[in-house]
Amino acid sequence: xxxxxxxxxxxxxxxxxxxxxxxxxxxxxxxxxxxxxxxxxxxxxxxxxxxxxxxxxxxxxxxxxxxxxxxxxxxxxxxxxxxxxxxxxxxxxxxxxxxxxxxxxxxxxxxxxxxxxxxxxxxxxxxxxxxxxxxxxxxxxxxxxxxxxxxxxxxxxxxxxxxxxxxxxxxxxxxxxxxxxxxxxxxxxxxxxxxxxxxxxxxxxxxxxxxxxxxxxxxxxxxxxxxxxxxxxxxxxxxxxxxxxxxxxxxxxxxxxxxxxxxxxxxxxxxxxxxxxxxxxxxxxxxxxxxxxxxxxxxxxxxxxxxxxxxxxxxxxxxxxxxxxxxxxxxxxxxxxxxxxxxxxxxxxxxxxxxxxxxxxxxxxxxxxxxxxxxxxxxxxxxxxxxxxxxxxxxxxxxxxxxxxxxxxxxxxxxxxxxxxxxxxxxxxxxxxxxxxxxxxxxxxxxxxxxxxxxxxxxxxxxxxxxxxxxxxxx
Amino acid sequence: xxxxxxxxxxxxxxxxxxxxxxxxxxxxxxxxxxxxxxxxxxxxxxxxxxxxxxxxxxxxxxxxxxxxxxxxxxxxxxxxxxxxxxxxxxxxxxxxxxxxxxxxxxxxxxxxxxxxxxxxxxxxxxxxxxxxxxxxxxxxxxxxxxxxxxxxxxxxxxxxxxxxxxxxxxxxxxxxxxxxxxxxxxxxxxxxxxxxxxxxxxxxxxxxxxxxxxxxxxxxxxxxxxxxxxxxxxxxxx
Amino acid sequence: xxxxxxxxxxxxxxxxxxxxxxxxxxxxxxxxxxxxxxxxxxxxxxxxxxxxxxxxxxxxxxxxxxxxxxxxxxxxxxxxxxxxxxxxxxxxxxxxxxxxxxxxxxxxxxxxxxxxxxxxxxxxxxxxxxxxxxxxxxxxxxxxxxxxxxxxxxxxxxxxxxxxxxxxxxxxxxxxxxxxxxxxxxxxxxxxxxxxxxxxxxxxxxxxxxxxxxxxxxxxxxxxxxxxxxxxx
Numbered sequence: 001x002x003x004x005x006x007x008x009x010x011x012x013x014x015x016x017x018x019x020x021x022x023x024x025x026x027x028x029x030x031x032x033x034x035x036x037x038x039x040x041x042x043x044x045x046x047x048x049x050x051x052x053x054x055x056x057x058x059x060x061x062x063x064x065x066x067x068x069x070x071x072x073x074x075x076x077x078x079x080x081x082x083x084x085x086x087x088x089x090x091x092x093x094x095x096x097x098x099x100x101x102x103x104x105x106x107x108x109x110x111x112x113x114x115x116x117x118x119x120x121x122x123x124x125x126x127x128x129x130x131x132x133x134x135x136x137x138x139x140x141x142x143x144x145x146x147x148x149x150x151x152x153x154x155x156x157x158x159x160x161x162x163x164x165x166x167x168x169x170x171x172x173x174x175x176x177x178x179x180x181x182x183x184x185x186x187x188x189x190x191x192x193x194x195x196x197x198x199x200x201x202x203x204x205x206x207x208x209x210x211x212x213x214x215x216x217x218x219x220x221x222x223x224x225x226x227x228x229x230x231x232x233x234x235x236x237x238x239x240x241x242x243x244x245x246x247x248x249x250x251x252x253x254x255x256x257x258x259x260x261x262x263x264x265x266x267x268x269x270x271x272x273x274x275x276x277x278x279x280x281x282x283x284x285x286x287x288x289x290x291x292x293x294x295x296x297x298x299x300x301x302x303x304x305x306x307x308x309x310x311x312x313x314x315x316x317x318x319x320x321x322x323x324x325x326x327x328x329x330x331x332x333x334x335x336x337x338x339x340x341x342x343x344x345x346x347x348x349x350x351x352x353x354x355x356x357x358x359x360x361x362x363x364x365x366x367x368x369x370x371x372x373x374x375x376x377x378x379x380x381x382x383x384x385x386x387x388x389x390x391x392x393x394x395x396x397x398x399x400x401x402x403x404x405x406x407x408x409x410x411x412x413x414x415x416x417x418x419x420x421x422x423x424x425x426x427x428x429x430x431x432x433x434x435x436x437x438x439x440x441x442x443x444x445x446x447x448x449x450x451x452x453x454x455x456x457x458x459x460x461x462x463x464x465x466x467x468x469x470x471x472x473x474x475x
Numbered sequence: 476x477x478x479x480x481x482x483x484x485x486x487x488x489x490x491x492x493x494x495x496x497x498x499x500x501x502x503x504x505x506x507x508x509x510x511x512x513x514x515x516x517x518x519x520x521x522x523x524x525x526x527x528x529x530x531x532x533x534x535x536x537x538x539x540x541x542x543x544x545x546x547x548x549x550x551x552x553x554x555x556x557x558x559x560x561x562x563x564x565x566x567x568x569x570x571x572x573x574x575x576x577x578x579x580x581x582x583x584x585x586x587x588x589x590x591x592x593x594x595x596x597x598x599x600x601x602x603x604x605x606x607x608x609x610x611x612x613x614x615x616x617x618x619x620x621x622x623x624x625x626x627x628x629x630x631x632x633x634x635x636x637x638x639x640x641x642x643x644x645x646x647x648x649x650x651x652x653x654x655x656x657x658x659x660x661x662x663x664x665x666x667x668x669x670x671x672x673x674x675x676x677x678x679x680x681x682x683x684x685x686x687x688x689x690x691x692x693x694x695x696x697x698x699x700x701x702x703x704x705x706x707x708x709x710x711x712x713x
Numbered sequence: 714x715x716x717x718x719x720x721x722x723x724x725x726x727x728x729x730x731x732x733x734x735x736x737x738x739x740x741x742x743x744x745x746x747x748x749x750x751x752x753x754x755x756x757x758x759x760x761x762x763x764x765x766x767x768x769x770x771x772x773x774x775x776x777x778x779x780x781x782x783x784x785x786x787x788x789x790x791x792x793x794x795x796x797x798x799x800x801x802x803x804x805x806x807x808x809x810x811x812x813x814x815x816x817x818x819x820x821x822x823x824x825x826x827x828x829x830x831x832x833x834x835x836x837x838x839x840x841x842x843x844x845x846x847x848x849x850x851x852x853x854x855x856x857x858x859x860x861x862x863x864x865x866x867x868x869x870x871x872x873x874x875x876x877x878x879x880x881x882x883x884x885x886x887x888x889x890x891x892x893x894x895x896x897x898x899x900x901x902x903x904x905x906x907x908x909x910x911x912x913x914x915x916x917x918x919x920x921x922x923x924x925x926x927x928x929x930x931x932x933x934x935x936x937x938x939x940x941x942x943x944x945x946x
Contacts (some may be wrong), residue, residue, distance in 0.1 A: 011658075014656075014658055014659060015658065018658060018659075018662055026927065026928070029928065030928050033928060045748070045752070047748050047751075050746040050748040051748050051749075053745065053746050054744055054745075054746050054747065054748060054749070057742070057744050057745060058744070061741065061742055064730065065735055065739045066726050066730070067723040067724075067726040067727045067730070067734055067735055068735040068736065068737075068739040069739075070719075070722075070723060070726070071719070071723055071736060074716050074719055075716075077714075078714040078715070078716050079714075080909070080912070081714055082714060083714055083715045083716070083717075084715070084716045084717070084719070085715075085716075085717045085718065086716075086717065086718040086719050086721075086722035086723075087718070088718070088721075088722060088725075092718075096717075136935070137925070138923045138925040138926070138934060139923075139925035142925070142926075155924065155925060155928070156925075157925055157926075158928075161927060162926055162927055165926060181926040181927060181929040181931050182931055184926060185923060185926065185931040185933075185934055186933075188934070189933070189934055189935060192935065193842075193935070196935075197842065212901065212904050212905070213900075213904050213909070213910045215910065215914070221921065221922050221923060221924075221934075222921050222922070222923045222934040222935045222936070223875060223921035223934065223935040223936030223937075224934075224935045226871065226875050226915070226935075226936065227875065227935055227936075229913075230871045230872060230875060230913075231838065231872075241726075246741050247741070247897075247901045247904070248897040248898075248900045248901040248904070248910075249894075249897045249898060249901050250741075251897065252749070252893045252894055252896070252897035253749055253894075255893070256749070256892075256893065263924075265858075266768070266771075266857055266858035266859075266918075267855075267858040267860055267893065267916060267918050268918070269772070269917065269918050269919055269920065269921050269922055269936070270915070270916070270917060270918075270921070270936065271860075271893075271915075271916035271918075272913065272914070272915050272916070273910070273913070273914040274912070274913055275909075275910055275911070275912050275913070275914075276912060277912070278912055278913075279866070279867065279912050280867070281831040281867030282831070282865075282866065282867045282870070282912060283829075283831065283833075283834060283835060283837050283838060283867070283870050283872075284837075284838065284865070284870045284871040284872050284913070285871065285912055285913055293722070295722065295725075299725055299726055299729050300729075302726060302729040302730060303729040303730050303731055323644050323645050323647070323663055323666075324656075324659055324663070327659055327662040327663060327666075328659060359525075360652070360655050360656065361656065361659070362649070362652070363612070363645045363647060363648065363649025363650075363652045363660075363663070364523055364612075364649055364650075364652070365612035365613075365616070365644075365645035365649065366612055366613070366616040366617060367612065367616070367643065367644070367645065369616065370616050383522070383523060383525065385525075386523070386524060386525025387525040387526075387527050388525075389525055390524070390525040390526055390527075391525070391527065391528070396525070400524070404520075404521050404524065404526040404529045405529065407516075407520060407521050407526075407529055407533070408521065408526075408528070408529035408530075408532040408533065409532075410515070410516075411484075411515040411516040411518065411521075411532065411533030411536060412515070412532040412533055412535065412536045413515075413536075414512065414513045414514075414515060414536070414540075417484075417515045417516075418512075420488070421487060421488050424488050424489070436692075436695065438696075443654065446653070446654040446657045447653060447654060447657075447692075449657060449661075450657060450660070450661040450664070450693065450696065451661075451664065451689065451692035451693040451695070451696045452691075452692040452693075452695045452696050453688070453692055454489055454490070454688050454691070454692065455489075456488055456489050456491075457489065457490060457491050457492055458491060459491065460487050460488050460491055461482045461486060461487045461488075461491040461494035461495065462482070462487055462510070462512060464491055464495065465494075465498075465510050466512075
């Protein structure tokens with residue numbers, strides 16, 4: 001079980017992303033639209049910073065009292081006829097769900113889009129016990145048919161174009177229509193409708209659990225989560241343990257932040273809160289409801305300086321604001337959580353060994369921090385990661401360590417600094433032409449591979465200033 | 476008003492004109508300016524790379540250098556932004572926590588200082604040309620200085636200021652990012668260069684030499700004929 | 714009903730948080746800001762109706778306004794527009810109140826109306842799946858987002874608003890509130906007084922849609938393809 005996508009080295013993944021013209025065009029235009037949507041919504045509210053502050057306060061309070069609210073939630077789910085399972089690991093969570101599938105002798109499982117089930121590798125686990133698993137979110141369904149991982153947490157198939165999708169439909173489902181999005185969506189509707197009706201079990205994620213009622217809130221535009229929770233007789237919701245709010249009032253605030261920040265909508269077409277099993281006389285909804293609360297490494301983050309990373313409501317605003325993501329795409333992060341939030345939480349959940357490049361895949365421009373609707377200081381977390389990689393994990397390159405030692409000496413000794421200011425121009429002289437360096441030595445080489453470097457203009461400012469003072473005194 | 480100039484190491488060593496212009500502008504608006512010779516670098520290259528201990532050494536040097544200053548003013552949103560982070564960085568250091576707070580409170584980026592402290596939005600300069608402005612990330616997001624440079628630019632006689640598409644986007648410099656992730660950095664700066672070219676401006680103006688040497692170096696490599704200037708050059712032309 | 718592995722799990726969280734387990738006495742703090750209270754504050758029902766009407770354009774939903782006397786005519790036109798033959802609807806006292814029951818009776822020849830019937834079991838779903846139109850009454854209507862709130866129950870199945878090809882919501886003007894804040898407050902207050910929420914609360918804002926193929930907006934994916942709101946004064 002792993003949130004890692006594969007074994008391709010970082011440099012190669014970046015290169016693959018950069019060479020994928022369609023993906024880059026698609027990501028760039030999607031980012032533009034999402035970003036404009038978010039900014040338009042924020043402007044319309046007029047006091048967006050107040051909203052972010054409120055979001056942040058709600059998340060902070062909830063995480064600080066997470067044990068209390070999870071207890072309240074589980075009590076209420078049970079009171080409303082549901083079962084709750086607390087899973088410390090992905091394996092425990094999968095095993096619990098597998099047991100239900102076996103007990104129910106379920107043949108078909110329909111799923112609504114869920115990042116946490118991606119994270120724990122639930123689909124694979126369920127296929128092991130012989131269940132057919134069908135993803136019902138259009139984007140997820142496309143990826144499932146094509147056996148491709150998501151590249152974005154809100155629009156998972158962003159990297160695919162319509163011709164690719166048509167081919168996948170044709171190959172896997174015998175589709176013979178055109179590649180217009182409308183026709184393909186109609187085909188998906190027809191196919192998946194049969195799956196919904198035939199499914200024995202429905203599996204969902206959870207956007208926000210509401211502790212006071214034991215409700216699980218699901219946010220979609222397609223209506224697939226509603227199908228998944230209404231038609232099968234058994235429904236299993238899997239939630240990351242931090243996806244919880246105290247009451248309906250906080251759910252409302254966070255849902256509004258989520259839909260605005262994610263897709264620029266005031267609300268999505270469907271926001272649904274499902275509480276426990278169906279009541280006496282009700283036809284729709286599960287007669288058996290299970291809630292699986294997943295830790296899977298999250299508790300390691302709790303109580304640390306990274307705790308606010310658990311405030312994330314998976315809106316992808318940081319991803320949509322990130323210029324690095326725009327150029328390399330989601331797969332380059334090699335995690336089901338890409339972009340800035342992915343670079344922060346992936347090493348926390350899975351360690352640095354496989355993900356040590358991620359904290360450096362950022363210019364620290366802070367566009368992510370600015371976009372985050374619950375004020376996670378994402379770029380500061382990336383710096384903290386770098387500190388850990390350098391100081392605790394000792395994974396920094398030797399040359400870099402030496403350079404930084406030199407830096408410390410240089411910048412804390414005015415004498416050495418002075419000397420370097422004096423020496424910079426003559427030292428770079430051999431490489432300098434018309435005040436520019438086009439082919440630099442040593443550490444300058446990576447720079448001058450892509451751009452020219454400015455040689456020192458003349459004497460240093462401090463030398464000039466000293467001269468100016470002297471001239472002033474003598475004149 | 477007594478002001479200590481924080482040249483930034485980059486301007487001190489590579490772009491001395493930026494520091495000279497800053498000094499002259501400050502004097503022109505009536506400040507008495509000194510230049511503490513003990514100053515070095517704000518520590519950002521080490522801090523952003525994860526070398527906290529190394530960074531702290533230069534930060535302490537900076538606090539010592541400006542200990543007696545009333546105001547510290549520098550021509551870089553990014554470097555001044557770093558100085559403003561000192562209180563957070565030294566919060567748990569009993570020896571330096573108080574000094575870090577005092578220090579950060581007196582630090583200003585030059586356009587911020589002119590507009591917010593001196594109340595000057597027109598420095599009385601003249602500069603002929605069509606310019607576009609790159610707002611650097613740390614200046615607007617960490618320091619929170621957004622409108623001040625544009626206010627000053629708009630009041631320069633002869634300047635035609637045109638919007639830069641995707642202005643809010645990073646240029647791909649990111650300090651050591653540019654050499655640690657050269658491939659991505661190149662894509663980012665090429666995109667920025669395209670946007671600059673689209674404006675058909677003669678000058679690209681910015682308030683951070685780090686970004687400007689990245690974009691300028693790229694545009695020169697691409698053979699684009701756009702002049703890259705620090706905002707202080709425009710504000711000091713008269 | 715079972716709760717498994719809870720104690721160990723929650724004890725660990727408390728220990729990570731560096732304190733004893735909290736099992737009672739946690740209160741929500743006073744938030745420093747409450748912007749959600751300010752949106753459309755003080756607007757009357759007519760002003761909210763305007764907000765709703767305007768937002769219906771954004772969510773691809775047809776908006777119609779009428780009064781109690783005109784409702785059946787508007788309803789009839791809307792159903793005809795949707796080429797509705799088979800209608801599924803909730804077993805709702807508001808059918809009488811708004812004269813809709815009478816209309817169904819009169820239109821018996823042209824319309825096959827299935828009123829949700831708990832005794833009919835899964836047959837309800839099969840009919841809803843075949844239905845041309847699902848017809849419901851909004852319990853709370855959120856002006857800002859164009860949202861119909863439904864407290865589903867045994868007489869008002871979720872399938873009604875979900876499975877048919879098209880969706881019609883009758884919106885009594887009195888159900889209009891500024892935004893989701895007021896709906897959430899209402900449910901919260903009831904819950905705090907020991908009144909459990911519905912097993913299924915739906916907040917529906919127009920027809921289903923998706924932008925998963927090349928970011929093209931497609932209206933009508935899994936749920937209804939078209940939607941009409943009829944506001945009744």
